[in-house]
Amino acid sequence: MSGKEIRRSMPLFPIGTVMQLTELSARQIRYYEEHQLISPARTDGNRRLFSLNDIDKLLEIKDLIDQGVNMAGIKQLFSVKEQQAVVLEKQSEKAKPELTDEQLRNLLRNEIMHSGRLNRSTLRQGDMSRFFH
């Protein structure tokens, strides 16, 4: 892990920007944090700062909610998905240890985007991956 992942988890956006980007209310965003679906960073003055990963997660949450999933369900899905990602990462490491970090990450990314990770492909709302490429 590094480079791209570091950038994706960098705290950059205030809640106002995130509201616009996700079309969620401040109340909703804070509620999801309360239920530990996201954990945005804080400024010294205690204002939330969201990363691109946070925003992606919020878009996923929004989608799942639209499909009727509740907080508990989303929480489960997230932790399962997290597991999967770890497993896939390990496999990739073993399978092709001569790959570049870059190549490895791209591989992983594809696998996750397509098969595993939260059926990312069903996300109707644009996700933040647009912001990379």
Added chain:
Amino acid sequence: MSGKEIRRSMPLFPIGTVMQLTELSARQIRYYEEHQLISPARTDGNRRLFSLNDIDKLLEIKDLIDQGVNMAGIKQLFSVKEQQAVVLEKQSEKAKPELTDEQLRNLLRNEIMHSGRLNRSTLRQGDMSRFFH
């Protein structure tokens, strides 16, 4: 123009985030705006919101200042560079009208990054292109 360029010019970041990302003071950032080197968007409540392009420009400004260029010089450089970009764009359009928008943009991007546009390659500070890839 569209897609990536739209995203790069989307107003997202408050001045606090930009200060950290660029290591410039609020005073400096506002001063550069005063001299029309950047034109960040505003919220309804008149707070500045910066785009990725704005941040790239600020990093360029910082570098030029380090090299002793003053406001007027930077302004000139920016407008010349702007010209170049337009010219290159036109040429590309004529030369290969059968290219995809995507392809075209990538082409342009390379040309601009390497030869033309503000000697981008001399930027020691990381620029925001990291945020795309």
Added chain:
DNA sequence: ACATCATGTTAGATTTTCTAACATGTAAAA
């Protein structure tokens, strides 16, 4: 009818950002 969930709304406090003004160090000009 009652409880729970997800969200809205409001109030009061705190942080962040804004503009405008004045202060200062450095370098160029007179």
Added chain:
DNA sequence: TTTTACATGTTAGAAAATCTAACATGATGT
């Protein structure tokens, strides 16, 4: 060497954005 201009720092007061906590509400399930 005074004087100017430039780039930046600092401060003050106002306005906007965000925070937490509390209470309100519609939908759903029991």
